[in-house]
Amino acid sequence: MQLYVERGFEQTTVAEIAKRAGLTARTFFRYFADKREVLFAGSADLQEHLMRALEAAPNSASPMQVVSAVLDVAATALGQHREHSRQRQSVINTNAELRERELIKLASLSAALAEGLRRRGVPEPDASLAAETGIVVLRVAFERWVSEPHGADLSQTMRTTLDRLKTVTTAR
Structure with missing residues (x-):
């Protein structure tokens, strides 16, 4: 790095x-x-952690409640070293090939989450919509977190971003 x-x-x-x-x-x-893989080496481990969180969620949880539980695990896993994450993201942001690779990794993660939701009985398009929404929240929260060196921790930033999503989707 x-x-x-x-x-x-x-x-x-x-x-x-x-x-x-x-x-x-x-x-x-x-x-x-x-x-490139130096920057993305933990992707498979992260996906495993997130899938375990998805599988551990209560059966009564809504798709977005499951995704929220998954985001909590993602925040714990990713939010331990802000300065390292900030440096990593700055390297990725300066290179189109790395940005593309990051998007591919996020798309793979979304596909895995959608598949996990379908295994829980969530029908389409709800499974894909919840998974994609979760990845958007993850990406937006992570970008905010790394850009604010003294802001809230990633878990709080993730929850705030999810709350903002609820606000922007509520009819006025």
Whole structure:
């Protein structure tokens, strides 16, 4: 991360990353498919945590209540290191390929959540709508959280964003 911040993503090589980490490039490739994956390495673990939260939600919960429980778990997992997250996001924001990769990861997460909701008996389009809405809330809250270095924690920012969604969807 330090190299990406110091030199920029495009200018940083795998050899430099490996050297900074005290590894060989060959060892680097045992852990990461490419230098982009350094930024996205925890995606599979995050998805597993979120799916467990979805499965643990009470059967009586509405689709959005389930998604809210999932967002709480996401906030706990993602909200531990604001400065690291801020740096990571700044690297991603400066590179179109990384922004695309981030969107693909979020789309995969949304698809997994929608599938989990369907397994709970939520019909379409409700399952997809709730899952996509949850990912939008996650993305908007995360962006606000990393841009406000001394603001509320990610859990609170996530709840506030979900509340804002309720406000903007309520008829006046």
